[in-house]
Amino acid sequence: MVNENNPAKELAEKFIVTHEKVINQSSLLDNLNVGVYRSSFGLQGKFIEVNSAMVSIFEAESKEKLLEIGPARLYGDVTWRRKLNREIIKNGLVKDEEVQLVTLRGKKIWAAVTAIMKKDLNGKVYFDGIVEDITTRKNSYETLRQEKEKAQKYFDVAGVVMLIINKDQTVGLINKKGCEILSCNEQDISGKNWFDTFIPERMRQEVKMVFAKLMAGEMEIAKYFENYIMTGTGQERLIGWHNTILKDYAGNIVASLSSGEDITERKFAEKLKDEYISTISHELRTPLSISREGLGLVIDGAIGKINKKQLKVLTISRDNIDRLVRIVSNLLELSRIEIGKAHLVKELFNIVKVIDQVITSFEGKAKEKKIKIKSKIPKKRIEIFADIDKITQVFINLIDNAIKFTDKGFIEIAINEGEENIFVDISDTGIGMSSADLPRVFNRFERLATAGKKGTGLGLYIVKEIIDLHEGKISVTSRLSEGTKFSFVLPRPRKEDLLSEYISRRVKEVVKQNSDLSIFIVVIDGFDKIKDSLGSKRVQFILKSIKEVLVVNLRRLGDVVFNNSNQFVIFLSDCDKESSLRVKDKLELALKNYASRENLIKHIGFRFECLSYPEEIQTYDGLIYRVKTILKLPNK
Amino acid sequence: MKKKQRILIVDDEEQLVAVLKIRLEINEYIVSVAYDGEEALRKAKAEMPDLIILDLMLPKIDGYMVCSLLKKDPKCSNIPIVLFSAREGIEDIELGGKVGANAYVPKPLGSEILLDKIKELLGKFH
Numbered sequence: 001m002v003n004e005n006n007p008a009k010e011l012a013e014k015f016i017v018t019h020e021k022v023i024n025q026s027s028l029l030d031n032l033n034v035g036v037y038r039s040s041f042g043l044q045g046k047f048i049e050v051n052s053a054m055v056s057i058f059e060a061e062s063k064e065k066l067l068e069i070g071p072a073r074l075y076g077d078v079t080w081r082r083k084l085n086r087e088i089i090k091n092g093l094v095k096d097e098e099v100q101l102v103t104l105r106g107k108k109i110w111a112a113v114t115a116i117m118k119k120d121l122n123g124k125v126y127f128d129g130i131v132e133d134i135t136t137r138k139n140s141y142e143t144l145r146q147e148k149e150k151a152q153k154y155f156d157v158a159g160v161v162m163l164i165i166n167k168d169q170t171v172g173l174i175n176k177k178g179c180e181i182l183s184c185n186e187q188d189i190s191g192k193n194w195f196d197t198f199i200p201e202r203m204r205q206e207v208k209m210v211f212a213k214l215m216a217g218e219m220e221i222a223k224y225f226e227n228y229i230m231t232g233t234g235q236e237r238l239i240g241w242h243n244t245i246l247k248d249y250a251g252n253i254v255a256s257l258s259s260g261e262d263i264t265e266r267k268f269a270e271k272l273k274d275e276y277i278s279t280i281s282h283e284l285r286t287p288l289s290i291s292r293e294g295l296g297l298v299i300d301g302a303i304g305k306i307n308k309k310q311l312k313v314l315t316i317s318r319d320n321i322d323r324l325v326r327i328v329s330n331l332l333e334l335s336r337i338e339i340g341k342a343h344l345v346k347e348l349f350n351i352v353k354v355i356d357q358v359i360t361s362f363e364g365k366a367k368e369k370k371i372k373i374k375s376k377i378p379k380k381r382i383e384i385f386a387d388i389d390k391i392t393q394v395f396i397n398l399i400d401n402a403i404k405f406t407d408k409g410f411i412e413i414a415i416n417e418g419e420e421n422i423f424v425d426i427s428d429t430g431i432g433m434s435s436a437d438l439p440r441v442f443n444r445f446e447r448l449a450t451a452g453k454k455g456t457g458l459g460l461y462i463v464k465e466i467i468d469l470h471e472g473k474i475s476v477t478s479r480l481s482e483g484t485k486f487s488f489v490l491p492r493p494r495k496e497d498l499l500s501e502y503i504s505r506r507v508k509e510v511v512k513q514n515s516d517l518s519i520f521i522v523v524i525d526g527f528d529k530i531k532d533s534l535g536s537k538r539v540q541f542i543l544k545s546i547k548e549v550l551v552v553n554l555r556r557l558g559d560v561v562f563n564n565s566n567q568f569v570i571f572l573s574d575c576d577k578e579s580s581l582r583v584k585d586k587l588e589l590a591l592k593n594y595a596s597r598e599n600l601i602k603h604i605g606f607r608f609e610c611l612s613y614p615e616e617i618q619t620y621d622g623l624i625y626r627v628k629t630i631l632k633l634p635n636k
Numbered sequence: 637m638k639k640k641q642r643i644l645i646v647d648d649e650e651q652l653v654a655v656l657k658i659r660l661e662i663n664e665y666i667v668s669v670a671y672d673g674e675e676a677l678r679k680a681k682a683e684m685p686d687l688i689i690l691d692l693m694l695p696k697i698d699g700y701m702v703c704s705l706l707k708k709d710p711k712c713s714n715i716p717i718v719l720f721s722a723r724e725g726i727e728d729i730e731l732g733g734k735v736g737a738n739a740y741v742p743k744p745l746g747s748e749i750l751l752d753k754i755k756e757l758l759g760k761f762h
Contacts, residue, residue, distance in 0.1 A: 286649055293655040293747055302662045
């Protein structure tokens with residue numbers, strides 16, 4: 001129903017209700033933009049009086065012309081007239097009845113008609129009425145309605161849940177698929193508090209908190225996340241959501257729009273697949289390692305002398321078992337990458353040692369092919385913060401490849417240190433690749449023609465995936481029959497990487513044991529100033545002393561004191577909020593005493609940030625997030 | 637002459653145990669074996685070996701439990717334990733550390749690393 005407040009119309013309405021007699025006397029009526037009329041009753045009925053607006057609405061030449069005709073002529077379709085008449089006879093009036101009319105020039109218009117049936121002194125029936133031209137409004141409303149219907153159709157046609165959650169947490173809109181997954185009718189969902197109705201209780205508070213932050217503009221929206229919802233039948237489903245924020249014209253955040261996919265079954269299947277692959281890989285590796293060990297015993301001559309020919313055959317067998325182990329490892333790695341489970345277990349290690357070990361393991365194979373493995377590696381430790389198993393796999397795959405495709409010459413492994421990165425080159429003098437083939441080398445299952453289509457087509461794909469996971473880069477240059485060079489870059493460890501990793505592990509450990517944990521972060525205020533005035537040597541000493549004060553006063557209560565320039569992180573395992581506050585008081589006092597002893601009390605202050613698990617923060621991720629926020633570490 | 641040191645291998649893969657036993661014997665160790673968790677506990681307490689090589693996935697009582705029980709036993713708590721398993725992941729290593737294992741060597745690999753670890757631990761503990 002189209003309805004808007006029109007003061008002129010209100011006035012006209014009052015007029016026809018209260019004025020019994022003549023209505024065209026009033027110049028006021030002629031100035032209105034709504035039509036006002038009086039007409040006699042019946043099919044032959046005529047206009048008795050009309051105002052100026054009536055003339056223009058019905059495109060009449062003059063009032064007189066309009067008075068010549070009957071209102072019945074203005075209905076293009078007789079059903080409109082009948083409908084209106086039925087109403088007015090039944091109720092004595094019609095109000096804002098929308099009808100389609102035709103002007104004297106034959107133009108179709110939409111009008112809202114209000115009319116009252118009246119009787120004169122002789123008992124003769126007549127009508128006083130108002131006609132408002134609503135064509136423009138009606139058309140734009142119609143367009144709008146069609147657009148909305150179209151949008152709703154898109155929403156409903158989509159095979160995913162489409163959901164708008166308003167700022168006040170109520171459901172603004174949900175499509176058919178959404179209703180289907182939730183096993184509810186649209187009426188049972190729209191307007192309900194989304195979180196209270198459809199998010200399982202155990203995670204409700206947390207999800208609500210995140211949503212509130214999002215609506216307040218304090219947080220970037222996660223483009224994708226997964227969470228559980230509870231359907232109308234009490235089932236839990238895992239949904240993967242893609243999200244965006246909706247703003248009003250003024251730019252205020254008003255709602256979130258999400259499209260969600262039910263991934264419950266898929267996740268379950270992935271988990272099964274993952275477990276299956278793990279088991280199979282174990283099943284494959286065990287017999288391989290037994291065979292390898294057995295052959296090793298014979299090859300080493302440990303259980304009896306063997307001749308040269310026997311040695312050769314057995315060595316070939318052992319090399320091929322190693323090859324099989326590599327293929328199994330690659331298949332396992334592939335399936336992990338596919339599942340997206342290829343998370344990194346990062347640790348600090350010496351990459352030089354890893355390269356040395358891999359080179360040693362390939363020496364036999366290289367010797368057989370009479371190729372040399374040269375290494376241009378500095379004789380010192382080069383530490384990287386990475387997943388040692390995966391990085392080892394990278395070297396194994398690249399060197400294995402190089403040997404496979406090189407028949408004469410050498411393979412060279414070089415490593416260089418940059419300011420922020422380390423650079424590794426692995427080059428060979430092998431068969432090389434054409435420039436046309438190069439872009440495809442890292443594709444999965446790609447086996448190039450120059451390679452005789454041999455191999456599983458997995459090695460280089462896995463190498464690239466692993467380097468990408470480490471935020472590194474890999475490239476390749478090659479020339480047919482001259483050789484190939486793979487170069488990759490890995491970032492050197494950053495201090496915050498190490499700290500983040502350390503904190504994560506520490507928290508994870510505690511959560512696993514299901515015990516309490518309190519974390520203090522002690523921030524030294526004024527630290528930057530004393531750094532300038534006292535010099536770095538003295539400041540280092542002060543830091544060391546502060547650490548000692550903390551360690552001594554913690555004794556066995558606090559496990560670790562971690563120093564990050566002017567911040568210390570203290571982990572108190574098995575310590576709830578209450579006892580942690582006692583420890584805090586003690587530490588605070590000790591630090592103050594130290595500062596006054598050293599005449600530092602005017603220059604530095606100590607600030608304590610305290611976090612308690614599970615009293616204050618209930619989740620592992622939440623805890624890590626808070627610690628990292630306070631320490632201003634990157635939160636991924 | 638130096639006294640030979642005794643090692644207890646615990647693994648349900650009999651063939652793996654067979655080759656590993658030979659390898660260790662060649663390296664001048666006296667080897668005894670157990671094929672499940674129960675047997676492992678019994679033999680460890682009865683024989684008091686100088687070191688135990690322990691698989692994680694064992695019948696009856698699993699490797700973690702065996703390790704943690706031995707480490708809590710005042711008589712056996714000083715015996716170094718090397719976890720030797722095909723299970724992967726940092727969780728295993730961390731959990732291993734928690735139940736008191738002294739080292740973790742992943743399968744599959746040649747026995748070189750295992751032998752190095754054994755030598756290192758025996759040097760440290762005895």
